[in-house]
Amino acid sequence: MMDLLSIGRSGVLAFQKALNATGDNVANADTPGYVRRRVTLATNPAGRGGPLERAPLAGAGVRVGSLARDVDALKADAARIASGGEARFAARRDWLARLESLATTANVSARVGGFFDAATALAAAPTQGAARVAFLAAADDAASAFAGHGADLERLADDVRAEAGISVRRVNDLAAALVKVNEMLRRGDEGDVAAAGLLDNRDRLLADLAGEVRITVNEGPRGVVEVKLGFGPSAVTLVPPVGNSARIGVAPDGQSVLLNPDHDPVPLRLPATGRLAGLLEAGALIARARDALDASATGFAALVNDWQQQGIDAAGQPGGALFATTAIRTTVGKANAGRAPLDVMLADGAVPDPSGYRLIAEAGGFTLARGDGSASVSGPSPLLLDGLTVTIGAGWVAGDQWTLEPLSGAQGLSLRPVQPGQVAAAGRWQIDGPPGAPALPTVIDDASALALPGGDTTPPPWQIAIIAGGLAEVRDPAGNLLATVPADGSLIEGPGLRFRVPAAAAEGALFRIAPTPPGAQDNRNALALGGLRLQPGPDGTIEAALEADVSRIGADVADTRRLEAAAVALNEDAQRANAAVSAVDLETEAAELTRLQAAYRANAQVIGIARDLFDQILGLAR
């Protein structure tokens, strides 16, 4: 009878605990990372059956065996890996979309195309001032397209590197938190509510960590985990079961991860999953876009500068470079106490030292030194060195420092101060002959050529008269004979040039070679730019290469989107599979609740019956 009472009591207590667990499940139905709890019941151990304790014949009742968390380690691991895959592509897509939108809005290829179109317009009106002004405006636009896009890409690269840094810090923080959880798990009890909460916490940390990097988790006794970066034999321990976590950092180039970045850095090869991997990949793609843009900018500037130097401007002078390829960037020292404004001017055509410059303010004046220390100037503002003029405004404090570094590539590109009249639209030489001549002499500039046959170095203008015997006489305008040369189409040396006299010329024909005079309406150099525009390089024409760069970014974005969609589907499946085991389904809980409630009621009835029996026995005694 007492047995029955105690059995009933044990049942009520056990089912109350089970009901509590179910209530907890319902209450946490929407808590992220909460793992469904399940109470396992076990038979109470019977007594030993000795002289003092009789073994009960009717059973000893029930007790709560354990509070279990519904986990499937494999499914949880699959869910973690899948979420890392999704995070990788989400981060990559996010940054690539920014890169894509920058490239689309900068529209460098169209602006370079606008420059070449302006050259076509200039060729149509070589003496027109407006066409020259429009040409220079288009050149300025093309240069600023390169420079602006280059600066945007650098900012983007800096941003993605900073975000990778944040991701790395998060990994380190999570690893440190896991170390603490490991400690608490080791010290606490197993299978109680606190342990379940700790394990939930541990799983949340692991899930967050797996979102950043690919990890391998080995679970030890009491739920203490060992976390490794990556997988397989080469995996590096991040969180050991006992002891402190390792630290990781991003390499200065922003492209790889280092173990122990502060001391004894070891480069890590991480599997390509997790947000950090996505950020590093995006960083590499951005770096590739920057390299491609820099290469295009350098090629474009070299092509145009070379072209302009082949021609003659409106004043009859050889053209100079159209684009400057170097600019200067000033960085204010991080520890500067003063707020003095700095004005840095790079003289036109000056080439700054590639090692950069350092400017230091001292009580007695300023010192501007090359980065490699090979030259320096000191004194009051302004300072002059290597074509740089540095003017320091008021508000400086002794000890302030500034760094000046030369920029090349896209960011270094700018239009030089070129006047409209200095655009070299005309060719270098003007050649004519008798009307109806079948062919004219041709001239090629060649600095290695020194003198006419016979040693005369008088430059054109020349008059070339064809004489008998397949020969031609070269005379100056006054009629002085300079040389007699073969008129057979062979290449003949002259001062700074080489020329051919056509073989088909009739005897007595008079050809003239003259330098282009000021104001000439010749447009051959402007036309030549149209030819250079279509001249393919290794990646096609300049514009085609720029378009290919943009479409490569587009292809990367589209590719990443597709991969992301696949990763999202995979992640959803893995999460669903994991959730089916571990998360709370309210319908199941409702059914469970009904079942447990019935069992509770039944056990209460058992107690009631035991009491009734007891009462009856007591009534007998009365």
Added chain:
Amino acid sequence: MIPTLSTRAGHEAATRRLSRLSEQLAEVQQQIATGKKVLKPGDAPVAFARAASLSRADAMADAQRRAMDAAAARLSASEVALAGIADITLRARELALAAANDTLTASDRSAMAAEVRELAAAARALAETRGPDGEALFAGAGTPPAYAEDADGLAAWAGLGQVPQVAIAGRLVAAGISGPEAFGVTQALPPPDPLAPPPDPAVPPPPRERNLFDSLMHLANTLAEPRPTFFRAGIDEAIAAITGHGDRLAQGQALLGSRAARIEAEAERLDDVQLALKSDISKLVDTDLAEAVARLDRLGVVLEAAQASFARVARLSLWDQIR
């Protein structure tokens, strides 16, 4: 069998499906509103790259059209000037042929000489025709004026080189005609050798090559020539020279006409090319409105149905049955 699903995961999956549908709807809506289905390279990398290179070709064709228009204007201005000079040459030849009859008196001839001088001046003026930017059309690559008086007071070509060119389909075509091509003689012969014996005053000088203006002045001077042998020799030379110049001018006009025709043909070709380019670009990037609107409708219906069914399913619960 319905797979077991946690409540949270079930809700999340449902809302994710709904928001995916909304995203698709917004995308179609944007395509309809902007009229473009490819806005960013990532939408369709190949189509975007193709459209970009086609747009570039289109812009290039535009610039090329403008350059060809300028060249065509230059050619037609040169042609008009040449036609005027050809008329003058014809009149001068008529006068020279009339004067070659010995029936004219000295005063008739001097009146003719005056007219020929006027004609020469008019031809010189036409030969100085300027382009829109003040460039001399017949100076080749040189600066105005196209013709200047040399030491002997004769009109000599002051230009040099070749006329500016225009690139047509990869070939260069001269946008005009240079003075020597139209009027003959690039450079007057070098001055006579100072050591040569002086010319015999009784014998007419041998014929020499002259440009059109020089020939006209020579005709005028010949008409005023009193010595019969000198007149006969001079008028024969002038008639031959002016006939030759007339032929050359006709050739020059034909040359200008053929150059203009080439530009015209290329312009027509470019028009066709641009039309094709525009339609290709449109095919690549423009929204097919009928298709987009149909898709918008379909997506709308699906979204509404999904929302309604979600709301309905979410209402069903075992909890209502627990008392």
